[in-house]
Every structure is written in C-alpha cells, then in structure tokens.
Amino acid sequence: MPPRAVLPAGVSSTSFARALGELRKVVGPAYVLADREELAPYRKLMIPAAEEEHEPSGAVLAASLEHVQGVLAVCNKYKIPLWPISTGRNLGYGAAAPATRGQLILDLKRMDRILAVDSVLCTALVEPGVTYQQLHDHLQERSIALWLDFPGDGPLVGPIGNTLERGTGATPYGDHFAHACGMEIVLADGRVLRTGMGSLPGSASWQVFKYGYGPYLDGLFTQSNFGVVTKLGLWLMPAPAAYRTLLVRYWDDQGLAAAVETARTLRLSGTIRNPCRLSNAALMLTAASRRAELYQGSGAVPNNVIFAAARQHGIAPWNLTFTLYGTSEQIAPSLDIVTRAFEASGGEVVSDYHDGSQSNELSLSSFSLLDWVGGGGLAWLAPVSPARGVDAIRQRDIARAVLGMYGMDYLAAPTVYGRDLHHLTAILFDHDDLQALQRAKDCFRDLAAAFTANGYGLVRVGIDFMDQAARSYGETRRDVNRALKRALDPNGILAPGKSGIHR
Ligand SMILES: Cc1cc2nc3c(=O)[nH]c(=O)nc-3n(C[C@H](O)[C@H](O)[C@H](O)COP(=O)(O)OP(=O)(O)OC[C@H]3O[C@@H](n4cnc5c(N)ncnc54)[C@H](O)[C@@H]3O)c2cc1C
Known part of the structure; x- marks a missing residue:
C-alpha cells in the first residue's frame, strides 16, 4: 500500500x-x-x-x-x-x-485555453492554466504585435495566478491587476459570476470596460478565498515602435534617496511609464557570483566586500533601470530630460542597457538569485511606503539591521511604481539545513514586524505568514473579510x- x-x-x-x-x-x-x-x-x-x-x-x-x-x-x-x-x-x-x-x-x-486575443483592442481572455510562455508563443506564431508583462519567473507561471496575487512586472503594464479586465468566477455554491460587463447577456465589452454597473467586484477575488477564477481578461500592450532601456548607477550608498526622488518625479510626470526598479549591489551580484566565492566569514557579507566585488562587474551600490517607449521621435526628447534629471541627482546614466523583462523577452535568468546561497530557500518580503527618498533609506536601514542580526545578506529591489515604493527584499537560505531554515523564519518574522512597526505594511506574503499580515491591518478589516467569507462560502x-x- x-x-x-x-x-x-x-x-x-x-x-x-x-x-x-x-x-x-x-x-x-x-x-x-x-x-x-x-x-x-x-x-x-x-x-x-x-x-x-x-x-x-x-x-x-x-x-x-x-x-x-x-x-x-x-x-x-x-x-x-x-x-x-x-x-x-x-x-x-x-x-x-x-x-x-x-x-x-x-x-x-x-484548463489551459487561450480563449480570445483581439489584436485591435489589445485584449486577451485566458484560462487559469495558460502560462506567459504559451501566450507569448501564441502571439509570436500569429505575428500579433502585442507585448506581455510578466513576473521574473514568467515562462513557468501564468497570468491568472499572478494577477490574483496582485503580482507585478516591469513594463508600463507592470501592475497586473490594473491591467486585467473581466473575470469569470465559480462561487462556492457553484453559481457562475462574470464581473464587469460580463454579467450582461450578449455583452461585447467584457474585456474592454472593467466596471459594468453597481459595485466593482473584481478586487474581492484577488488575494482572497471567495471564489474560483476560471477566466480572466487581460489588457496587452501594443508593441512600441521603439524603446530604450537605461541604467542609472549611484556610486554612493546614500544615492538611493536621490534615485527614488527623481524616479518618482519622472514617473508622475509621465516621462517614464514603467516601474523604476532599483537593485542593490548584492542583488545584482547574484547574477555574477556566489556568496561563498566572496566571503567565508561569519555574519552577513560586509558592505565593503560587496561593493568592491560589485565594482569589478560595473555594478554600483544602487542601480536603477527603466525604459522609454514610443517612436524614436518621442524617445529622443525624453532621453534628454531623464538624463539631465538623473545626472543632476548624482547618478551616472548608461543610456543603452539591456533588460528583457522590460521589453517582452521571457527568460529564467532571475533564478540565478537562488545560486547566491544555494539550497533553494527563498522568501520575498515587500513592504510598501510612499515613494520618498527618506522612506527608502529608512527601509534600507531597517532591513540591513534585522538581516544583519541573523547573518543574512540584504538583497533588495526597491521599486518606484509612482507614488508608492515597494521595497522588495529576498531572504535566501539553504532549505535543507534546519538551522538555516529556522534562522530565516525568525529573521522574516522580525523583519516583517520592524517594517510594520514603522508603518510599512506588507502587501503580499507566503502561506505561513498570512494570519500575521492580516492581523497587522486591524480587526475591522478582518471582520469585513470574515463577513464576506460567510456570505459567499458559508x-x-x-x-x-x-x-x-x-x-
Ligand atoms: C526567481 C523568481 C522571480 C519572481 N519574480 C516575480 C515578479 O517579478 N513578480 C511577481 O509578482 N512575482 C514574482 N515571483 C513570485 C511568483 O513565483 C510569481 O508571482 C508567480 O506568478 C506566482 O505563481 P503562479 O502564477 O503559478 O500562481 P499560482 O501559484 O497558481 O497562484 C497563486 C495563488 O493565487 C490563488 N489562486 C490561483 N489561482 C486561482 C484561481 N483560479 N482561483 C482562485 N484563487 C487562485 C491561490 O491562493 C494560489 O496559491 C518570482 C519568483 C521567483 C522564484
């Protein structure tokens, strides 16, 4: 048996x-x-x-x-x-x-059917098993000039799971839930709800207008347990005529503040349309080295070791990337504006950089992160703050202090989406080593508590931390969630x- x-x-x-x-x-x-x-x-x-x-x-x-x-x-x-x-x-x-x-x-x-792609309205309708790779291939095979936005592990995963978690990517469509339109949901009692315009019999507008009539319901079915989503509409980005990806390097660790201030200003003015992702030296180094090659001492790898090793690969303490999209005529003046702004803020601008995640190139390269320590342990932490330099610095210092107490390295990608900054932080450890696992668990708990105590709430956490994260948002919010749960799934x-x- x-x-x-x-x-x-x-x-x-x-x-x-x-x-x-x-x-x-x-x-x-x-x-x-x-x-x-x-x-x-x-x-x-x-x-x-x-x-x-x-x-x-x-x-x-x-x-x-x-x-x-x-x-x-x-x-x-x-x-x-x-x-x-x-x-x-x-x-x-x-x-x-x-x-x-x-x-x-x-x-x-x-359930892996691509049910519709409209190349004129730039929409798609997919089932839960569809992967980004499958949708990408579908568009390429038919020469449909639409781009996808996907997470770092894009080829392996799909738009429905990622969007329901309110996941993110790197192009102007990087807020995935914001670029979803229309859901089909099987409720716990078996009834089928189509949100937005989808509830109207014969509607031709399900994937083009989100709200329909009455309360806007789609958000209730993200990061929740109120139904099973069986279809999702997506908005896809028309392939731009041209694009230019830039890297801005800040050779001073304090440059993080100026980078965030400048990125926010350019995002809010619409000059930059995609998220501005700042990677720290250690995170960038994971693509080039392993931790053990640089340091065998105890505790976190010291900053001076990280910075010296990073410099050899042309990596600065802070490295900001973004892309300008449009026609070459549109890009030229924007390039001048952003170059001047970032140089004035102390950054060194590399105006011809490559990052396929910002330009429709699916790859598994972000998995190199896991080689830094080895052993396959990873937990993401993403506290949200206002996109202000002072908050980014405070978050950096909190993270370094708590991670340092547990001998863990600070690997971070604070990303400016607009008014908000998500200080994406990776905790890496050897999953087969029980002591390392316990240390990572304790470290995660303390780091989450420290961020939360400073008003930086967590917006997505793992299955082991959901109760704690929910509690940090207070009892009223939990009561409302519970009331919805009882109504929809008695x-x-x-x-x-x-x-x-x-x-
Ligand atoms: C190297 C690496 C890079 C990554 N980069 C990113 C990144 O850039 N951005 C990002 O957002 N994430 C990233 N991730 C995290 C994660 O792997 C992705 O978000 C991934 O898309 C989530 O998995 P999935 O799409 O298979 O979702 P699933 O695992 O299928 O779903 C996620 C959750 O959503 C709920 N759910 C799923 N489907 C349904 C349904 N049909 N009905 C109701 N509830 C449902 C369930 O609670 C489920 O656990 C990365 C991970 C790694 C290892």
Missing part, C-alpha cells in the same frame, strides 16, 4: 474515501491524486516553513468549469477544504501548497486561511 496522505481536518477516513470516489466520477480517476508520493510536487516549499504544516490531503485536476462546479459540490457535501491553484508556482510565497494542512488542491493547469470550504481569512 502506498503511504496515505493526511486527512482534511474534521473529515473521517471513510468520508474522505467516499469523497475521493465521487471526485473521480467528476474529473476522471487519473485526475484525483491521494497517494503521498504523487503529491510531492504540491508539497515542495521554498519559504522557511515546515512542509508538514502545509501538507495537502490530495489534488484534483479539473479540466472545465463543469468540473470545478462538480468538485465544489462534493467538497461542500463532505466539508472538505479546497485550495485552488492556477499554474501553482507561487515561488517564494508557498508554491502550490495550502495555507493550512489537509486541504485538497484544486489544480487548474488542465461552509468555509474555499482556501481557509488564505490572506488570513477564515470563516
């Missing part, structure tokens, strides 16, 4: 076996996984958490909306918690695993614990 997986909380083994039998009838026997070995891909974590705490009871692979409805009916009947995933690679936040032990994974990767079967929302 193969080893059995865990049971969902409060469900007997007899009931669970019966439920699995009914689920097999819904999706086909090959698409219900319940042996522990088969579930290995759904257990694997990069975050500093124990796999046992997030172990799924099984996985059901639905291939259609009717399958999703059938699965929900069985789970309501047996009160089995169900954790929906799209491409299931939420790496550095929990991958495919559920927030609490014993949930059944609802894997939607078999049995509490959908993803309990997601974003700290329980019944």
Whole structure:
C-alpha cells in the first residue's frame, strides 16, 4: 500500500474515501491524486516553513468549469477544504501548497485555453492554466504585435495566478491587476459570476470596460478565498515602435534617496511609464557570483566586500533601470530630460542597457538569485511606503539591521511604481539545513514586524505568514473579510486561511 496522505481536518477516513470516489466520477480517476508520493510536487516549499504544516490531503485536476462546479459540490457535501491553484508556482510565497494542512488542491493547469486575443483592442481572455510562455508563443506564431508583462519567473507561471496575487512586472503594464479586465468566477455554491460587463447577456465589452454597473467586484477575488477564477481578461500592450532601456548607477550608498526622488518625479510626470526598479549591489551580484566565492566569514557579507566585488562587474551600490517607449521621435526628447534629471541627482546614466523583462523577452535568468546561497530557500518580503527618498533609506536601514542580526545578506529591489515604493527584499537560505531554515523564519518574522512597526505594511506574503499580515491591518478589516467569507462560502470550504481569512 502506498503511504496515505493526511486527512482534511474534521473529515473521517471513510468520508474522505467516499469523497475521493465521487471526485473521480467528476474529473476522471487519473485526475484525483491521494497517494503521498504523487503529491510531492504540491508539497515542495521554498519559504522557511515546515512542509508538514502545509501538507495537502490530495489534488484534483479539473479540466472545465463543469468540473470545478462538480468538485465544489462534493467538497461542500463532505466539508472538505479546497485550495485552488492556477499554474501553482507561487515561488517564494508557498508554491502550490495550502495555507493550512489537509486541504485538497484544486489544480487548474488542465484548463489551459487561450480563449480570445483581439489584436485591435489589445485584449486577451485566458484560462487559469495558460502560462506567459504559451501566450507569448501564441502571439509570436500569429505575428500579433502585442507585448506581455510578466513576473521574473514568467515562462513557468501564468497570468491568472499572478494577477490574483496582485503580482507585478516591469513594463508600463507592470501592475497586473490594473491591467486585467473581466473575470469569470465559480462561487462556492457553484453559481457562475462574470464581473464587469460580463454579467450582461450578449455583452461585447467584457474585456474592454472593467466596471459594468453597481459595485466593482473584481478586487474581492484577488488575494482572497471567495471564489474560483476560471477566466480572466487581460489588457496587452501594443508593441512600441521603439524603446530604450537605461541604467542609472549611484556610486554612493546614500544615492538611493536621490534615485527614488527623481524616479518618482519622472514617473508622475509621465516621462517614464514603467516601474523604476532599483537593485542593490548584492542583488545584482547574484547574477555574477556566489556568496561563498566572496566571503567565508561569519555574519552577513560586509558592505565593503560587496561593493568592491560589485565594482569589478560595473555594478554600483544602487542601480536603477527603466525604459522609454514610443517612436524614436518621442524617445529622443525624453532621453534628454531623464538624463539631465538623473545626472543632476548624482547618478551616472548608461543610456543603452539591456533588460528583457522590460521589453517582452521571457527568460529564467532571475533564478540565478537562488545560486547566491544555494539550497533553494527563498522568501520575498515587500513592504510598501510612499515613494520618498527618506522612506527608502529608512527601509534600507531597517532591513540591513534585522538581516544583519541573523547573518543574512540584504538583497533588495526597491521599486518606484509612482507614488508608492515597494521595497522588495529576498531572504535566501539553504532549505535543507534546519538551522538555516529556522534562522530565516525568525529573521522574516522580525523583519516583517520592524517594517510594520514603522508603518510599512506588507502587501503580499507566503502561506505561513498570512494570519500575521492580516492581523497587522486591524480587526475591522478582518471582520469585513470574515463577513464576506460567510456570505459567499458559508461552509468555509474555499482556501481557509488564505490572506488570513477564515470563516
Ligand atoms: C526567481 C523568481 C522571480 C519572481 N519574480 C516575480 C515578479 O517579478 N513578480 C511577481 O509578482 N512575482 C514574482 N515571483 C513570485 C511568483 O513565483 C510569481 O508571482 C508567480 O506568478 C506566482 O505563481 P503562479 O502564477 O503559478 O500562481 P499560482 O501559484 O497558481 O497562484 C497563486 C495563488 O493565487 C490563488 N489562486 C490561483 N489561482 C486561482 C484561481 N483560479 N482561483 C482562485 N484563487 C487562485 C491561490 O491562493 C494560489 O496559491 C518570482 C519568483 C521567483 C522564484
């Protein structure tokens, strides 16, 4: 007998076996996984958490909306918690695993149809299993001149999972939820809701106008557990006639403040249209070196070691990148404006830089980050602040102090989206080393607490930290989430614990 997986909380083994039998009838026997070995891909974590705490009871692979409805009916009947995933690679936040032990994974990767691409209105409609690579290939094969915006791990992951997490990318369409238009959602009771214009029978405007009539609902289905999203409309960027990616290097560690001030001004004036990403020296170095090649001492790698090694690769303490898009006639005057502004702020401008993530080139190069330490452990932390130099410096100092206490390096990409700055920070560790894992866990907790205590809230966290993050936003907000949960999912079967929302 193969080893059995865990049971969902409060469900007997007899009931669970019966439920699995009914689920097999819904999706086909090959698409219900319940042996522990088969579930290995759904257990694997990069975050500093124990796999046992997030172990799924099984996985059901639905291939259609009717399958999703059938699965929900069985789970309501047996009160089995169900954790929906799209491409299931939420790496550095929990991958495919559920927030609490014993949930059944609802894997939607078999729903992988690109349902529509409108090259005139620059929209697409996709199912959850569609990857950015698949959509990219679809556009290229048909010579459709539309660009995608994708996360760093773009080829492996997809627009629905990323957008529902309110993920980000590097072009002017980098706020993915802001560039989504229209959802199809299966509610816990099996009813199908189409948001925006999609509720109107025969509507031709589902992917072009977001709001429809009445309250705007789409946000409720992001970072939540109120429904299963089975279709999402996307806005795609018309390929620009030309573009120019720039790098601005600040050779002084304090240059971070001036960089943020200048980037915000140019973003808000519309001169720069995409997020301005500032990478620190250590983060940039991960593409060129491994930690052990530079330093074997105890504690975090000292700044002087990082800066000296970085300089050899032309990397400054702070490195800002962005792209100018348009026609060459539009780009020329903007290039003058931004060059003058960044030089006046103390930056050194390299006006012909390459960063494919800002220009529709999918790649896996950002995974080199994981080689810095080795061992596959990664947790992202992204506190949000106003896009002001003084806040960026304060966040940098908080991060260095807390990470330093745990001997961890400060690897950061503070990104100016407009008025807001997201101080994206990576905690890297060897996942196979139990002591290192515990240190990363403690460090994450303390760093999150320090950011929050300074008013810098976390806007996306891993499955092990959702309750804590939700608590930091206060009881009223939690009560409202709970009220919505009870109204939309009275049995509490959908993803309990997601974003700290329980019944
Ligand atoms: C090297 C590297 C670089 C990265 N770069 C970025 C980056 O630039 N930007 C960024 O945003 N992230 C980045 N990530 C983090 C993460 O891997 C991506 O955000 C990825 O897109 C998320 O995984 P996914 O798309 O497979 O989503 P999934 O894992 O499928 O979904 C994520 C979560 O959304 C919910 N969900 C998913 N589908 C549904 C559904 N259909 N209905 C209801 N709920 C659902 C579930 O709670 C699920 O756990 C990076 C990770 C790594 C390792």
